[in-house]
Amino acid sequence: MAKPKKRYVCQSCGSVSARWQGQCPDCGEWNTLTEEAPATVFSQKHDLSSGGKTVELTLLDQAGELPKRQPTGLAEFDRALGGGLVPGSAILMGGDPGIGKSTLLLQTAAKVAREGHEVVYVSGEEASGQVRMRASRLGLADAPVKLAAATSVRDILTTLGSLENPRLVIIDSIQTMYSDTIEGAPGTVSQVRGCAFELIRYAKQNDVALVLVGHVTKDGNIAGPRVLEHMVDVVMSFEGERSHQYRILRALKNRFGAVDEIGVFSMAADGLEEVENPSMLFLSGRDQPLPGSAVFPALEGTRPVLVEVQALIVRLQSGATPRRAVVGWDNGRLAMLLAVLESRCGLNFSSAEVYLNIAGGYRLSDPAADCAIAAALISAIADKPLPAKSVWLGEVSLAGEVRPVAHTSQRLGEAAKLGFEMGFGPEEKGKAAKGLRYTRLNQLANLVDRIMGTS
Structure with a gap:
């Protein structure tokens, strides 16, 4: 077996380089290249054309019931999604710190849970007591939402596997998650990519709507590798100015609906309120x-x-x-x-x-x-x-x-x-x-x- 080669991955854009450089050649950011676990190089190529299991093939016009959208109870959120949550879909939501992402998702979780569906809210940034305190301030303390404060993807997937398939799972945020099978600290490119892959695979296999909250960079882009935006079905941006009361939820990518749809919210003392007539x-x-x-x-x-x-x-x-x-x-x-x-x-x-x-x-x-x-x-x-x-x-x-x-x-x-x-x-x-x-x-x-x- 040949000697493993070192590789350096940009923590901003995810590009891979064979040697360390002060500036990333792709995105131009400085001091973002870090060494990650070396990839094993085999002296001979392996034939992948046999030894696997046969994948089931279906036809486009095959008879069967198509997935039904699940309304969130927030009409503006549903508008931006294209009509509601699609079972088995993965949604990535980004926005500036303090803009109201967690508030919006907690209100959404409470609405869906009050309709009799099982909802799991996993926070990697707050303790369960802190989430309950915010829910109490928003008047959502009586909503049957299941809370967890965890950052280990293995623990989260084990817990989800012990439940009957929930309708909605919210991970806040993906940058705080880590997998013990991947080297590197939480938030690195390899950890974000690997954790997102495992969570998305669970959602697809169990027809669960998954929402991942993503941090943003100073330029307003979602932090981490760009491949993360390719892995998910919907990319949403929660925008607004802190000095103004309005917030706009914008769909940047949507495999199940139109892009550039928006939902408009107004920040009030008891949470986000829907704005049915933004022009006014x-x-x-x-x-x-x-x-x-x-x-x-x-x-x-x-x-x-x-x-x-x-x-x-x-x-x-x-x-x-x-x-x-x-x-x-x-x-x-x-x-x-x-x-x-x-x-x-x-x-x-x-x-x-x-x-x-x-x-x-x-x-x-x-x-x-x-x-x-x-x-x-x-x-x-x-x-x-x-x-x-x-x-x-x-x-x-x-x-x-x-x-x-x-x-x-x-x-x-x-x-x-x-x-x-x-x-x-x-x-x-x-x-x-x-x-x-x-x-x-x-x-x-x-x-x-x-x-x-x-x-």
Whole structure:
């Protein structure tokens, strides 16, 4: 047998290197390569084409009952999942520390348990008494949830094997779990990968819905190897700002439903509350039109959400360096939009500070927001409020064109439902929403003329 080779694994991205380096060649992180148990190298290759057991094969159209989803009792959670928990599925949920992941999952566990299903909540970060204390504060102390404080995967699987198959198992968190068959401390790439594999295998074999809580890095990505996200069926992100009450549960990957679906929650004294109409949450406080304020009908999965865009322009003395500050939108896209407004529309932002904010702590990544951002900027520089009860949408090209966007009719329908009377955007093939007057804008210059009052 040949001498075992050393290998160094990055604790950030999971890449493997034959020698130690100060910087990971794949993710660029420093001092993350650590030596792990050497892989045994055999002098001769083994033939794997025989000696195993035959795997059962089935047809796609084989008759039989398909797995039924289990509602969690939280409609917003079910929406993000695509309709509820799927038996045998593995869900990975990440989010910043203190954002409310454990609170959400404890409320979900209590809801499912009160429906008469067996639920197991395993915490590797808190004692059982601490979990009960939090449950008491949330008014969930009477829920028949089975608690455990453990970090050994062997002990957890042995305990689960002694029960009748539970409907839901929650592991909080996967980075605290360890397996005695794997070398390394809890949280290392090999431990996270190995523990997740054993827990997921148990869930698949016993038709149990499994939820794994994952820590996140400073960049917002789930810590550990990226293979962890490939192993699970659903990857969810629990987002929000601590200074704001809202929280968004977003599906980043879903084998059983649509991606980019969101569930909206509001943090209250007694836990997380569902927000059935997120638009009212992000539009609160709009008593009268003000310069620099525009409303954009965003789309999250299949759900339209109206958000307010706020812009402020401050003229500077000559020679001062103007500042650009953005909250909730891409800084690079703002620079591009300002360049288009200057080059194609003749507006001068070079001697002014530009401040842009998406109200309520909401984060926009939809390119259809270009038109609303431009309308807010033009309104701010002209010091003229936009028409009352109006929404703006459309993607702006470098040539100054306002391009069509997806699901315009659905966005306008949500605006009309909330009492908005006017919509401005690109050409729409379908009919505008009932009760809403739609004005087409082909060029960004048309938008400038309308706001400035020259047309």
